[in-house]
Amino acid sequence: MSFLALNNIQKSFGPVQVVQNFNMNIEKGEFISFLGPSGCGKTTVLRMIAGFETPTGGTLYINGKDQRPLKPNQRNIGMVFQAYALFPNMTVYDNVAFGMKVAGAPKAETDSRVKEMLGLIKLDHLADRYPYQMSGGQQQRVALARALAVKPQVLLLDEPLSALDAKIRVSLREEIRAIQRQLGITTVFVTHDQEEALSISDRIVVMNAGKADQIGTPFEIYNTPATRFVASFVGTLNLIEAEVIDPASNCIRIGDQDITLKQSLASYNGGDKVSLALRPEAGSLSEGIKSDTALTGQVVSAHFLGSVIRTRMDVGGNVISFDMFNSPGVTPPVAGETVTLRFMAADLLVIRD
Structure with a gap:
């Protein structure tokens, strides 16, 4: 059995089911992120692991032991809150000493x-200060040290960086990941920030409407989103509508242009x-790149974003965005210009609803 096992976990508040048949097996020492928009159920799952919410159905085991009969203070879990x-x-x-004294x-x-914990978070010189005398980033480090001081078997992090400014968030998430690796502690991290989840996780659970998509x-x-929601929620993405021409040869049509996909279309009809x-x-747009597929269309707009220029082109009613590196020697295309976008067919993925 996995170190942390959630089997068919469900949670309802009255008639509203906020978590539906959630299944997850987490190995010892893994760093797992729950990613999704507000209201998708990710924090509810976290609170059920902690014991703050009781599952309506399903089982929850940590290190082979059923956690459902146990109160939060009996589960040996460390938790860091958003506030x-x-x-x-x-x-x-x-x-930091509070949990050990209790x-x-x-x-x-x-x-x-x-x-040891204050040395780990590099705040041993501030042991005598009070929270109001510290910055938000320092307070969050102290909250992390307090959660780790009791040597928990699982560490839960509920959007711990959302109240911090962007620069501190980046440095602190890297510190959290470094500490987690050093201690080898099984960690579940809840966030709605896709960059955070992508940068520090061993695995990511993308949640949508109470389910793991x-x-x-x-x-x-x-790179291989399983559903339309995952594709649109994680990263910037072009969603292109096309018609199946020949399922046997994986041929589709975008506007008036035919393309052969690498992905099988065997389950579709013409x-x-x-x-x-x-x-x-x-x-x-470069002719020198490695490519086996191309689409031709008209430029709609080009936006300067610093290191890249994001250009939008119309192909058969589909507006497709692509990024060009900003180079003083390359003039970006202008609106109305006809251009050809080159790419690998393997990068064009069929998204199922």
């Missing part, structure tokens, strides 16, 4: 563990409508 939740009347030392740990053991590595989630996905970075 830090530090005790304002306690110093940094006392906040558990009745000897003072010498508590002192040693708090010193897809579970996979960041590479799999980004005349069926299909949705295709293409990432903006997959195509180029």
Whole structure:
């Protein structure tokens, strides 16, 4: 059995089912991110693991032990909240030591563990400060140290970086990942920020309307989205409408242009409508790139975004965006110009609803 196993987990509030038949097996030491929009059920799953919510149905095991009969304080779980939740009347030392004191740990053991945790988050020089004397990033580090001080078997992080500015978020998420790897602790991280999830996770669970639309590595989630929702939610994506011409040869038509896909169309019939996905970075106007497929259309607009120029072109009523690297020696296309976008057929994916 996996270290953390959720089997057919369900949760309803009255007539509203917020989590539906959720299944997930997490190995010891894995860093898992739950990614999805507000209201998709990701925090509810996290709270059921912690014991703050009781599942309406299903089973939940940690290290082979059924967690359903256990209260939150009996599960040996560390949790870091979005709003830090530090005790304002306690110093940094006392906040980190709180869980160990409640558990009745000897003072010498508590002192040693708090010193170790403050060294881990590089705030040992601020042990005597109070939360109001610290920045948001420092407070969140203290909250992390407090959660880790009791040596939990699972660490839960509920959007811990959402209240911080962009630069601090990037540095702190890298610190969290480094600490998690150093300690080898099984971690579940909830976020609505796709960049966070993609950058630090071993696997990502993309949630939609109480269900897991897809579970996979960041590479799999980004490059081979399983559903239209995953494709549109993770990264910037072109959704292109096409018609199946010949399923046997995987031939489709976009506007008046025929293309042969690498993906099988065996389950479709001629005349069926299909949705295709293409990432903006997959195509180029350069004739020198490696490509086996091309689409010709008219430029709608070109927007300067610093390192890249995002250009939009119309192909048979589909507006397709693609990115060009900003180079002083290359003049971007202008609206109305006819251009040919080249790419690999394998990058054009059929998206099922």
